[in-house]
Amino acid sequence: MSWSAEKLLREKGLRVTPQRLAVLELFLSESGFHWSADQIRNRVLPGIPGLARGTTYKVLEELVNTGICEELATPEGLSLYGIRLKPHQHFVCRNCHRWFDVDVSGVEELHISTASPAAVIDNVAVTFHGLCADCRKTDDQ
Ligand SMILES: [Zn+2]
Ligand SMILES: [Zn+2]
Structure with a gap:
């Protein structure tokens, strides 16, 4: 099943913003992987120049709170984010x-x-x- 980032955001009651779209599209295009907030920001930056670290964290927090994404605490003390459209x-x-x-x-x-x-x-x-x-x-x- 293919998911559209825009549709997912709307379904979860999140307003569609370029920042949310860019982060979610990254997850959808490379699902099955998990990144730190900084890695996500670096990948999204070419499309959203000037994306602040704080904004990246805020977007990720929203995606986690609505259940679109998961946050994993690693033994190294990092937080990794991944998409969670189905339990795994x-x-x-x-x-x-x-x-x-x-x-x-x-x-x-x-x-x-x-x-x-x-x-x-x-x-x-x-x-x-x-x-x-x-x-x-x-x-x-
Ligand atoms: Zn390996
Ligand atoms: Zn996962």
Whole structure:
């Protein structure tokens, strides 16, 4: 299914601005990847010269709050942003530190045996760690 950035923004009740469009179009054109706010800003800058860092963060926050995007906290203390049009889990490469979206079956069936009966779980995040295909190739040489 192809998503139009403009349609997505409208659907989520966000006004269509050039900044929001540019950031969202980047996510849509390269879905499955996750970037820091600065990486996103650098990629969007050619189309939106003068885009401030603060504005970039604000746009990302709005996209996360409306559920279009996800924010991932990395062990290195960074925030990475990715598009989240459908539920997915992540694979992290221990060499290049890239995060990849992966489909995992059976996540819905996971449960905690020690959870307090009053606890309500609204999200399960499973992260796989290993060596990505690109880094494996370099390793073999
Ligand atoms: Zn890698
Ligand atoms: Zn993701």
